[in-house]
Every structure is written in structure tokens, then in C-alpha cells.
Amino acid sequence: MTERRPASTAAPGVATRIAAARVLDAVLHRHRSLRAELGPALSTLPDPRDRALAEAICLAVLRAPQRYAATLDAWMAKPLPQRDGLARALLIAGLAQLDPLGLPAHAAVAATVESMRAIGQAHRAGLTNALLRRAVREGVPAGDPRAHWPGWLRSHIEADWPIDADMIYAASAAPPPMWLRANRRRGTRDAYATRLTEAGVEFTLDDDLPDALRLAQAVPVATLPGFAEGDVSVQDASAQAVADVLMPRPRARVLDACAAPGGKTAHLLERDPTLSMTAIDVEPARLQQVDGTLQRLGLQARLVAGDAADIDTWWDGTPFDAVLLDAPCSATGIVRRQPDVVLHRRESDLAALLALQARLLDALWATLVPGGTFVYATCSILQDENARQVEAFLGRRPDARAEPLDARFGRESGVGRQVLPGERGRDGFFYARLRKAG
Ligand SMILES: C[S@@+](CC[C@H](N)C(=O)[O-])C[C@H]1O[C@@H](n2cnc3c(N)ncnc32)[C@H](O)[C@@H]1O
Incomplete structure (x- = not known):
């Protein structure tokens, strides 16, 4: 029997659950990106603790959406109709609050039931209560971390990293350290x-x-x-290592060709403010984030919105001493941070990324001074985007040669070094350092 208490978003935790469910509904049912949905949803929650909880719920669900979908399928006589995506998202969010988040059962169940009422689904309050109570009693059935990955991506990973594939899947499903x-x-x-x-x-x-x-x-x-004064930033260890791969000399002219949101630009300038830095990104809105990052940290760079590969539109012909290409990629090394990337990725996207990376490498090489350093980095674990991409480039450019990198930057992988997700707490990342003949 459904209760008739009035629904209220003012009840403890209800606005938080609804915000999380709205994001999940958009990402799971309407193929929206987590990055696009999360910021606006969180901005509706004034308390930072509520924002942190809503974000944690979204990430916990999106690291294992198949696990929760399979639980609902097994435990419900009839699946919820397509139009009830928000109600389904609330149920899934409720399960994730119990496992892996381990919230007190009473709070998780009560807030989810109340949220169901608040979205006008009071007739599902009893069902919600029963499903979540069952999860409290029996536990949410374990999922298979491999199920998160589409078959075509698993084929790449298992061909590239046959011994490490299971570790990659497990690490990608676990919350990363800060x-x-x-x-x-x-x-x-x-x-x-x-x-x-x-x-x-x-x-x-x-x-x-x-x-x-x-x-x-x-x-x-x-x-x-x-933090507000710029004394510290949040940045994964693998991203921080890029500054040690590039190592520009004092007062060097440096190009960060794919710079947004600006983490690596800022790190290089914090290390050495004498650098003359140009930071480019093709997305003007993301370039604004570079501006915000540099302002918070009190740093300066020349910012350019445009296609870095289209060098005639932005380059004055004065060569750079060091070029960083932190290339757009499949993001398969950071699935634990952006779990939706593999949900939405198609094989044709990979082909387009490979072509874009090759185009950026070829075009940007011309902007490097003879004797200069070029660093190619990605947050990918696919060898097509990493070692094989750089090896193909070296085959096209007789004036380019790869320099060895030491074990700080991960395991040897062709002409570069690879960190797999979770190794030493780091994101999956690839680095190659090239030198132009002088
Ligand atoms: C891996 S992210 C860069 C992260 C950044 N280096 C940092 O540390 O904060 C790749 C960036 O490349 C940008 N991008 C993609 N295609 C581009 C192009 N043709 N020219 C310039 N930037 C591009 C994307 O907008 C995205 O911001």
C-alpha cells in the first residue's frame, strides 16, 4: 500500500538524491556526458557535503552500471517503462548508496523512498522500500568489472595487455585516490x-x-x-609526471598544444615562471578554464582558441624550444575518474581520434626548433594511440628520434613508457619524448 504523506524535497538528503538521479538518468538513458551534466546538477546543492555525496553516488553507479541494472532486472517482476528513467535512476542510486558507498541503511532507504515521492512517483514508494530493504538484507549481487567495457574495447585491451587486463578492469572500477x-x-x-x-x-x-x-x-x-589562494591544486600523479618528461630549460618558448583545463600548463609555469608559454585549445569554453586556473594561481600564458594542427592560423613562425602534445584520446586510462567515457565510446570514435592524433603530431612538429624537445602524452592505455602512434610518426619523420625515459614514468612500451590504471595509485598514462635533429 502506498503512503499518502506529502512529498518534500526539504526532507534530509532528498535534493541530493534527486540531483544525482537526474545526472544518472541523462548519462545512462540519454547518452549525455557526465562532465556536461554533473556541474549544473551540483550547482543546485548549496551545501558542499551534499555536492560531494551526489558526485560520489553518480561515480559509484557509473563505475558499474551493469551491476545495478542486473540487480533490478533480477529483483523486479516487470522492468520500469522507458519513460520512467528518473525513477529507475533513483533506484540504482539507492543501491549504490548501500554498496559500495556503505551509507547507513536507514538514511539511504528513507531518503530514496522520500525522493521517489518528491518526483511524483509516490505509487513506487513501497516498491522502492522493498527493493532497498532486500539489498540491505542480502547485499547487492557482485558485478563483473569486465561488463563495463564494450567488446571491441576489451579486444584491444586484452591484445595489448594480456597479463594485466583483469587488473585494468578492476582498477578502473575502483575509486581513485585524490x-x-x-x-x-x-x-x-x-x-x-x-x-x-x-x-x-x-x-x-x-x-x-x-x-x-x-x-x-x-x-x-x-x-x-x-586552495582559493592557489597554494595547491588537484592533479593526478600521472599528469604531474608530464612536467618531468618535458623539463624545459629556463626562459624556453613552450607550446602546450591541447591545454584545457590547464593543469599541465599551470604546473610547468609553477615550476618555472620564466617560461614563455603558449597554451592552445580548440574549445573556447574549455580555454576559459585555463584562464581561470592561471588566474587562481597567479600565472601568465598566451592563450589561443583554435585548432592547434592548423598552424597557419595561430603560429608566427618563431619556433618553440619545447612542445607538449597532451593529445585528445580514448581516455581509457582514466575510466575510474570518467567512467561514462567507455559507456558511450564507439569503435568509429577511436579511428577518428587516431587520425586527429596523427594530424596534430605531423603539424606541430614543424613548430619545434631543431634540437628541441617534443612530448607526446595521452591518458590512454591503447597501444594504437600510444607506442604505435608514435612509432608510425617516427617512420614518417627521419628528423625525429625517441629518447629513453626512466622507470619513474612506468613500464617500457615501445618508444615510450606506460602507466596502467591504479599502478602506484596513478591514472593510466603514456609518455614519449622525441628530439628533433639539430
Ligand atoms: C587530454 S585533454 C588536455 C588536458 C590538459 N593538457 C591538462 O593537463 O589540463 C585534450 C584537450 O585537447 C583539446 N583538443 C582536441 N582537439 C584539438 C585541436 N585540434 N587543437 C587544440 N586542442 C584540441 C580538447 O578540447 C581537450 O581540452
Whole structure:
């Protein structure tokens, strides 16, 4: 029997659950991207703790959507009709609050039932209560982390990394650690470590990454000492390693060809503000984020909105000493952070990305001074986008040769180095460093 209490979004946690369910409905049922949906949804929640919870719910679901769908299929006599995507998303969000998030069962069940009423689905309050109570009693059936990946992508991964494939799937389904980058302009990493300790935030240091601190538990950025003042940034360890691969000399002219949202541009400038930096991105809205990042950190670069490969439109002909191509890619190394990328990716997207990467490599090589350094990096784990892409480029360019990188940058992979997701707590990443004949 359905109850007749009035629905209220003011009840504890209801607005949070509905915000999360709206995002999940859009991503799971309407092929929208998490990145596009999450920001606007979170901005409706004034309390940072509610925002953190809504985000955690969305990520927990999207790391294993098949697991929750299979649970609903097994436990419901009749699936919810297509038009009831929001109600379905609420149920799935309820299951994820129990496992893996481990919220107190009473709070998770009560808030989800109340949310169902608040979206005008009071007739499903009893069903919601029964399904979630069953999950509390029996546990949510375990999922298979491989099920998250489309078959064509699994074929690539299992061909490229036959021994590591299961580790890749498992690591991609697990929440990543939060990594910080201390801003050298504002003091040493040790000085920032002391401030974290004083604030009661637990962390470890990584010997291979001079600016990095790895938090024991993720925290809202607003609670980090000096975040608003630019004393620290959030950036995965693998992304931080790029500055050590490029290593430009003081006052070098540096090009960051695919720069948004600006993490690596900012890191390079924090290391050495004498660099003359040009940062390009094809998406003007994302380039604005580079601007925001640099302003928060008090850094300067020349920003260009445009297609980096179309060099006649933005290059004045003065060569760069160092070029960073952090290329658009399948993002298969960061599925734990952006789990929706594999839900929506099609094989034809990969072909388009491979062509774009080759076009960017060929065009940007012309902007590098003889003797200069070119770094190609991706957050992909597919060898077609990484070692094989660079090897094909070297075959086209007799004036390019790959330089060895050491084990700080991962395992050897053809002409570069590869980190697989989760290794040493890092995102999956590939690096190759090329030198132009002088
Ligand atoms: C991997 S992300 C870069 C991340 C960035 N380097 C950072 O550390 O914050 C790739 C970027 O390439 C941009 N992009 C894609 N095609 C491009 C092109 N033809 N020219 C310039 N930028 C492009 C995308 O908009 C995206 O922001």
C-alpha cells in the first residue's frame, strides 16, 4: 500500500538524491556526458557535503552500471517503462548508496523512498522500500568489472595487455585516490605537508614526484589550506609526471598544444615562471578554464582558441624550444575518474581520434626548433594511440628520434613508457619524448 504523506524535497538528503538521479538518468538513458551534466546538477546543492555525496553516488553507479541494472532486472517482476528513467535512476542510486558507498541503511532507504515521492512517483514508494530493504538484507549481487567495457574495447585491451587486463578492469572500477600538487611559487611541498598535517588531513609523499601529495581520503577542495589562494591544486600523479618528461630549460618558448583545463600548463609555469608559454585549445569554453586556473594561481600564458594542427592560423613562425602534445584520446586510462567515457565510446570514435592524433603530431612538429624537445602524452592505455602512434610518426619523420625515459614514468612500451590504471595509485598514462635533429 502506498503512503499518502506529502512529498518534500526539504526532507534530509532528498535534493541530493534527486540531483544525482537526474545526472544518472541523462548519462545512462540519454547518452549525455557526465562532465556536461554533473556541474549544473551540483550547482543546485548549496551545501558542499551534499555536492560531494551526489558526485560520489553518480561515480559509484557509473563505475558499474551493469551491476545495478542486473540487480533490478533480477529483483523486479516487470522492468520500469522507458519513460520512467528518473525513477529507475533513483533506484540504482539507492543501491549504490548501500554498496559500495556503505551509507547507513536507514538514511539511504528513507531518503530514496522520500525522493521517489518528491518526483511524483509516490505509487513506487513501497516498491522502492522493498527493493532497498532486500539489498540491505542480502547485499547487492557482485558485478563483473569486465561488463563495463564494450567488446571491441576489451579486444584491444586484452591484445595489448594480456597479463594485466583483469587488473585494468578492476582498477578502473575502483575509486581513485585524490592527489594534490603543491605550488612551488608559494612554498615547498614540505611546507604544504605541514599545513595539511595541522589541518588534520592524512597524506603520503611520492619520492618520484617532487610536488605531489597523495591524500588518504578525498576531501572537498574548499577544505584544503590555501586552495582559493592557489597554494595547491588537484592533479593526478600521472599528469604531474608530464612536467618531468618535458623539463624545459629556463626562459624556453613552450607550446602546450591541447591545454584545457590547464593543469599541465599551470604546473610547468609553477615550476618555472620564466617560461614563455603558449597554451592552445580548440574549445573556447574549455580555454576559459585555463584562464581561470592561471588566474587562481597567479600565472601568465598566451592563450589561443583554435585548432592547434592548423598552424597557419595561430603560429608566427618563431619556433618553440619545447612542445607538449597532451593529445585528445580514448581516455581509457582514466575510466575510474570518467567512467561514462567507455559507456558511450564507439569503435568509429577511436579511428577518428587516431587520425586527429596523427594530424596534430605531423603539424606541430614543424613548430619545434631543431634540437628541441617534443612530448607526446595521452591518458590512454591503447597501444594504437600510444607506442604505435608514435612509432608510425617516427617512420614518417627521419628528423625525429625517441629518447629513453626512466622507470619513474612506468613500464617500457615501445618508444615510450606506460602507466596502467591504479599502478602506484596513478591514472593510466603514456609518455614519449622525441628530439628533433639539430
Ligand atoms: C587530454 S585533454 C588536455 C588536458 C590538459 N593538457 C591538462 O593537463 O589540463 C585534450 C584537450 O585537447 C583539446 N583538443 C582536441 N582537439 C584539438 C585541436 N585540434 N587543437 C587544440 N586542442 C584540441 C580538447 O578540447 C581537450 O581540452
